[in-house]
Amino acid sequence: xxxxxxxxxxxxxxxxxxxxxxxxxxxxxxxxxxxxxxxxxxxxxxxxxxxxxxxxxxxxxxxxxxxxxxxxxxxxxxxxxxxxxxxxxxxxxxxxxxxxxxxxxxxxxxxxxx
Amino acid sequence: xxxxxxxxxxxxxxxxxxxxxxxxxxxxxxxxxxxxxxxxxxxxxxxxxxxxxxxxxxxxxxxxxxxxxxxxxxxxxxxxxxxxxxxxxxxxxxxxxxxxxxxxxxxxxxxxx
Numbered sequence: 001x002x003x004x005x006x007x008x009x010x011x012x013x014x015x016x017x018x019x020x021x022x023x024x025x026x027x028x029x030x031x032x033x034x035x036x037x038x039x040x041x042x043x044x045x046x047x048x049x050x051x052x053x054x055x056x057x058x059x060x061x062x063x064x065x066x067x068x069x070x071x072x073x074x075x076x077x078x079x080x081x082x083x084x085x086x087x088x089x090x091x092x093x094x095x096x097x098x099x100x101x102x103x104x105x106x107x108x109x110x111x112x113x114x
Numbered sequence: 115x116x117x118x119x120x121x122x123x124x125x126x127x128x129x130x131x132x133x134x135x136x137x138x139x140x141x142x143x144x145x146x147x148x149x150x151x152x153x154x155x156x157x158x159x160x161x162x163x164x165x166x167x168x169x170x171x172x173x174x175x176x177x178x179x180x181x182x183x184x185x186x187x188x189x190x191x192x193x194x195x196x197x198x199x200x201x202x203x204x205x206x207x208x209x210x211x212x213x214x215x216x217x218x219x220x221x222x223x224x225x226x227x
Contacts, residue, residue: 031213032213034215036215036218038155041220041221042220042221043118043204043206043218043219043220043221044157044204044216044218045218046215046216046217049213049215051213087155089157093213100145100162100208100210100214101147101159101162101170102159102215102216103159104156104157104158106154106155106156107154107155107156107157109155
């Protein structure tokens with residue numbers, strides 16, 4: 001059972017476009033929602049993260065929008081560049097004594113065309 | 115300096131063999147993890163250790179055994195390798211007690227032939 005559902009599986013945009021990746025969850029015990037970026041042959045790297053008491057967080061060209069009532073959150077990449085081509089993962093953490101375990105979405109392969 | 119380092123980066127071995135993957139972190143984190151990434155890129159938790167103690171053990175075959183000699187190291191030993199074990203295995207670390215992300219290693223690509 002996948003607790004964090006991510007869509008789309010793949011996405012192609014032109015340079016300068018704004019790709020949007022969406023995630024949905026069911027477990028209301030999740031208290032932390034990071035996004036990771038993974039380049040081929042590398043491990044995932046933390047990109048940006050948000051807490052459920054915040055509706056939006058922006059870091060550079062990356063923005064997370066969070067809708068607690070809908071249990072959905074999304075990543076927007078402004079002015080996308082070919083160098084942003086990578087696989088993106090959303091994730092969610094259960095608070096408390098669950099060992100800080102992250103549950104990942106299925107990933108989105110993004111290609112930004114020049 | 116690499117924060118989370120895994121060795122080897124590539125591992126090709128025959129079915130039935132036993133192999134180990136090593137992981138070390140120099141971030142001073144108290145929690146370490148093993149994740150398996152399949153061919154469809156899905157990341158699944160296998161084990162989590164906090165201060166050398168196992169705290170999460172997801173449903174993995176008991177052919178997989180993690181060993182943590184100290185909180186900076188978490189090794190993964192796999193017995194009787196099967197074709198289905200072929201995947202990329204990632205080690206990661208984090209600090210407990212707050213909303214913090216993981217730092218991942220660069221992965222070990224295991225191919226069982």
